Amino acid sequence: MAVRLKDIAQELGVSVVTVSKVLRGNSDIGDATRKRVLKRMKELNYRPNMLARGLANGRTYTVGLVVPDLVHPFFAECAKALGGVLRNSNRALILASSEDDPEIEKQEIRALISRGVDVLIIASCQSDLRSFRQLGDEVTPCILFDRNFPHLKAHFVGSDDTRVGELATEHLIKIGRKRIAHIGAKDTSPALDRLRGYRNALEKHDLASPSKYVVIRDRLEETGDLIGFEAMQQLLQLKSVPDAVFCYNDLTAVGATDAILQAGLRVPEDIALIGCGNFRYAKYLRVPLSSIDHGTAELGRITGELALDLSEKRERKPKSILVPPTLVARHSTVGDAARPKTKK
Amino acid sequence: MAVRLKDIAQELGVSVVTVSKVLRGNSDIGDATRKRVLKRMKELNYRPNMLARGLANGRTYTVGLVVPDLVHPFFAECAKALGGVLRNSNRALILASSEDDPEIEKQEIRALISRGVDVLIIASCQSDLRSFRQLGDEVTPCILFDRNFPHLKAHFVGSDDTRVGELATEHLIKIGRKRIAHIGAKDTSPALDRLRGYRNALEKHDLASPSKYVVIRDRLEETGDLIGFEAMQQLLQLKSVPDAVFCYNDLTAVGATDAILQAGLRVPEDIALIGCGNFRYAKYLRVPLSSIDHGTAELGRITGELALDLSEKRERKPKSILVPPTLVARHSTVGDAARPKTKK
Numbered sequence: 001m002a003v004r005l006k007d008i009a010q011e012l013g014v015s016v017v018t019v020s021k022v023l024r025g026n027s028d029i030g031d032a033t034r035k036r037v038l039k040r041m042k043e044l045n046y047r048p049n050m051l052a053r054g055l056a057n058g059r060t061y062t063v064g065l066v067v068p069d070l071v072h073p074f075f076a077e078c079a080k081a082l083g084g085v086l087r088n089s090n091r092a093l094i095l096a097s098s099e100d101d102p103e104i105e106k107q108e109i110r111a112l113i114s115r116g117v118d119v120l121i122i123a124s125c126q127s128d129l130r131s132f133r134q135l136g137d138e139v140t141p142c143i144l145f146d147r148n149f150p151h152l153k154a155h156f157v158g159s160d161d162t163r164v165g166e167l168a169t170e171h172l173i174k175i176g177r178k179r180i181a182h183i184g185a186k187d188t189s190p191a192l193d194r195l196r197g198y199r200n201a202l203e204k205h206d207l208a209s210p211s212k213y214v215v216i217r218d219r220l221e222e223t224g225d226l227i228g229f230e231a232m233q234q235l236l237q238l239k240s241v242p243d244a245v246f247c248y249n250d251l252t253a254v255g256a257t258d259a260i261l262q263a264g265l266r267v268p269e270d271i272a273l274i275g276c277g278n279f280r281y282a283k284y285l286r287v288p289l290s291s292i293d294h295g296t297a298e299l300g301r302i303t304g305e306l307a308l309d310l311s312e313k314r315e316r317k318p319k320s321i322l323v324p325p326t327l328v329a330r331h332s333t334v335g336d337a338a339r340p341k342t343k344k
Numbered sequence: 345m346a347v348r349l350k351d352i353a354q355e356l357g358v359s360v361v362t363v364s365k366v367l368r369g370n371s372d373i374g375d376a377t378r379k380r381v382l383k384r385m386k387e388l389n390y391r392p393n394m395l396a397r398g399l400a401n402g403r404t405y406t407v408g409l410v411v412p413d414l415v416h417p418f419f420a421e422c423a424k425a426l427g428g429v430l431r432n433s434n435r436a437l438i439l440a441s442s443e444d445d446p447e448i449e450k451q452e453i454r455a456l457i458s459r460g461v462d463v464l465i466i467a468s469c470q471s472d473l474r475s476f477r478q479l480g481d482e483v484t485p486c487i488l489f490d491r492n493f494p495h496l497k498a499h500f501v502g503s504d505d506t507r508v509g510e511l512a513t514e515h516l517i518k519i520g521r522k523r524i525a526h527i528g529a530k531d532t533s534p535a536l537d538r539l540r541g542y543r544n545a546l547e548k549h550d551l552a553s554p555s556k557y558v559v560i561r562d563r564l565e566e567t568g569d570l571i572g573f574e575a576m577q578q579l580l581q582l583k584s585v586p587d588a589v590f591c592y593n594d595l596t597a598v599g600a601t602d603a604i605l606q607a608g609l610r611v612p613e614d615i616a617l618i619g620c621g622n623f624r625y626a627k628y629l630r631v632p633l634s635s636i637d638h639g640t641a642e643l644g645r646i647t648g649e650l651a652l653d654l655s656e657k658r659e660r661k662p663k664s665i666l667v668p669p670t671l672v673a674r675h676s677t678v679g680d681a682a683r684p685k686t687k688k
Contacts, residue, residue, distance in 0.1 A: 062438070062459075070424045071624065073415060080414045083441055087452065092459060094406070095439040097427055108431070115406075115436055225628070254628045280415065281625045284569070284598045286632075 008040055062092045063307050064112035065121045065145075068100040069221045073279040074249070075123065078145075078300035082121070085304025091118070091311070100222050102126045113140055118311040121145050121303060125221075127187030141310040145303055148189040153318045155310070157303045159294030160322040161190040165197020167327050168246040168274045168292050173205050175333055177244035177272055181213040183231045183256060185220045185248045194276070198246055212238055220248050228255030236263050243271055244333075250275035250282060250291055257287050257332065273332045283330060290333040295323040352384055406436045407651045408456035409465045409489075412444040413565045417623040418593070419467065422489075422644035426465070429648025435462070435655070444566050446470045457484055462655040465489050465647060469565075471531030485654040489647055492533040497662045499654070501647045503638030504666040505534045509541020511671050512590040512618045512636050517549050519677055521588035521616055525557040527575045527600060529564045529592045538620070542590055556582055564592050572599025580607050587615055588677075594619035594626060594635055601631050601676065616677045627674060634677040639667040 009016045014033060021029050022037040029037075063086055067075040083093045094117060098105035105125055112120055123146040143155045165182075172180050182198045185191035195214065202209045215231045228247060235242055236259065247253035253275030260271050267273055267287045275282070278293035302321055310316065330338045353360045358377060365373050366381040373381075407430055411419040427437045438456060442449035449469055456464055467490040487499045509526075516524050526542045529535035539558065546553045559575045572591060579586055580603065591597035597619030604615050611617055611631045619626070622637035646665055654660065674682045 070414075070427070071417060071420045073417075076415045076420045079439070080441055083414070083439070084443075087440070087448070087455075090455070092438050092440070092455060094436050095423070095427070096431070096436070097424055099428075104431075111431075111434070111436060225624075254625070258628065280569075281598070281629070284602065284629055285625070286628060286630050288630075 012036060012040060059118050060116045061090060062094050062117045063119045064094045064117035066096045066098055066105060066108050067123045068098050068125045070097045072221050074277050074296055077296040081297040081300025082304040085301055089308055098125055100125050100219055119307040121307060123147055143303060143306055146190060155306060155318050156320045157299060157306060159325050161193030162197040164276055164292045164294060164325045165194035166201045167325055169198045169201035171274060171327055171333060172244040172246060172272060175272060178207060179240060179242045180244045181235050181242035183215050183228060183245060183247045183252055186216055186218050213242060220252050224249055224251030225255035228252035229259045232256035232259035245271060245273050247273060247275045250277040250279045250289060253289055268333050268335050278328050287332045288330040290330045291328050292325045293328050294325045298323055356380055356384060403462050404460045405434060406438050406461045407463045408438045408461035410440045410442055410449060410452050411467045412442050412469045414441045416565050418621050418640055421640040425641040425644025426648040429645055433652055442469055444469050444563055463651040465651060467491055487647060487650055490534060499650060499662050500664045501643060501650060503669050505537030506541040508620055508636045508638060508669045509538035510545045511669055513542045513545035515618060515671055515677060516588040516590060516616060519616060522551060523584060523586045524588045525579050525586035527559050527572060527589060527591045527596055530560055530562050557586060564596050568593055568595030569599035572596035573603045576600035576603035589615060589617050591617060591619045594621040594623045594633060597633055612677050612679050618677055622672050631676045632674040634674045635672050636669045637672050638669045643667050
């Protein structure tokens with residue numbers, strides 16, 4: 001016969017409420033009691049029936065996450081950090097990938113809501129979002145992640161992308177570059193903000209940004225290497241070739257590097273490159289890549305904590321949390337000067 | 345008021361069963377009808393209440409997946425392909441990462457079972473598994489993924505890892521190497537099988553495999569670069585330094601490359617290296633990496649289809665599906681000969 005909460009409580013001489021609180025990960029139970037309860041649950045192989053529990057109090061103890069691409073190291077790393085926070089509080093993460101396709105995204109959001117997730121976290125690839133109806137159902141608490149829609153007054157956790165653009169471009173200016181181009185993405189808030197940051201920095205230093213120096217492309221999350229390659233080839237054909245490029249993300253910078261090297265030019269001597277994301281492999285690349293680190297794991301952790309808050313007390317004022325980015329300089333901008341730092 | 349299946353059926357002049365089948369993704373509904381129903385559902389913003397549906401027929405239309413590390417490109421890519429198959433059949437993927445820790449893995453498995461997942465897919469990091477009880481509950485259908493426990497008679501989908509080891513080692517022999525080492529992992533079936541394949545190939549060609557040439561390490565999924573670096577340093581201190589190394593995975597090979605270059609040696613002239621996984625960035629590395637491709641997306645797709653089968657008809661004889669690996673040769677083994685091929 002299945003073990004019940006009541007049996008465990010009786011056996012240990014504590015109340016059912018206490019056992020139940022331990023199960024939910026409430027923090028108002030003493031450590032000794034918690035350990036005793038968890039130990040006994042484990043010994044008895046007790047498994048709460050989450051499904052029935054869900055119907056009784058209207059919660060499912062699940063959090064849904066929709067990202068454009070799971071293989072993208074940024075989203076994979078965020079999902080990992082987020083999952084860790086949820087696991088510690090007995091919540092499960094239901095993961096969906098939109099494949100960077102607004103139609104699939106809508107389908108996934110509908111599916112998650114119909115599963116009754118307590119909180120929905122969305123890194124949306126939609127660009128023409130006009131109302132919440134297009135995202136959720138106005139009942140399920142929603143956190144916009146990485147991509148913001150400021151007019152929605154929703155919770156948002158992301159990096160300070162204007163600062164990302166400024167930081168990257170200022171670094172290129174500081175190493176003496178004058179003709180700085182940008183390979184950017186389309187329509188999403190990080191894309192627009194990074195472009196704004198790029199323009200801010202150029203303006204501040206009285207540098208020109210001819211429109212031909214800004215190349216905007218689609219699908220940089222999934223196939224950034226191929227698209228970065230092609231966009232860089234376009235920049236190489238300009239009469240006045242740029243001497244530096246700020247790329248929307250690391251994968252795009254990887255493709256751009258390839259285009260420069262194949263054209264017989266050098267990185268960074270002829271063209272310096274900086275990406276964004278500071279992904280796991282940046283230092284092992286043919287040309288170790290300078291990048292803006294936007295605190296990936298931190299973003300996942302903060303989002304997880306906000307999701308827990310929202311699943312406890314449903315009403316809260318929309319909150320916007322911006323994680324400040326940092327610069328990681330490697331060979332692709334500072335050349336041999338980076339040597340001692342990249343060793344690790 | 346919420347739209348009901350009945351309303352949609354009546355309006356379109358089809359039976360409720362038909363609408364319900366479309367919803368479940370059954371294949372015995374004609375394409376025209378399916379499209380008509382889906383279109384109307386979309387227009388009405390219909391959302392099946394999965395939670396109530398789950399309790400009625402004992403299914404939750406969810407599939408659980410436990411992997412050692414989500415940021416590892418192999419598992420991320422598998423999860424993506426698997427998620428795509430499930431999405432097309434209206435199932436959700438609940439994802440959990442064990443962080444390569446057997447204790448967390450057990451906790452995650454218990455959590456998924458208590459959520460009533462229809463099928464459980466596990467890439468286990470446990471090594472001393474003696475019975476199914478340690479994995480699941482004998483009721484939830486279970487697919488072992490990537491890592492097998494042959495004595496369990498469970499469903500298994502993975503690569504033919506003995507063949508992986510043979511293919512990698514035979515390639516190193518073919519390019520003329522005689523002192524071939526292996527940096528391997530601990531205890532899991534891919535680790536043991538790849539080591540077996542390595543030994544098979546050496547034996548077939550009458551080459552020695554001194555025990556010092558086999559370096560076994562832990563946690564190669566999560567921190568393979570650091571561990572590969574350190575393991576390679578150990579191999580470099582041998583009296584008779586190897587002239588080739590077959591590394592357990594790509595990340596380990598990336599770390600090993602770093603150790604070789606830092607020691608002032610060349611890849612592949614002094615030491616050739618081959619990894620496994622053929623990850624997204626292999627061709628962009630400082631030394632583009634030769635690798636064994638074990639059909640990552642294919643593994644995810646096959647696993648998804650088997651999971652759907654199992655969630656429909658619960659009883660089936662254990663089935664073992666092995667995906668054959670292929671060799672992708674790049675600079676790290678064949679040097680400049682790889683040039684024309686790596687361009688893409």
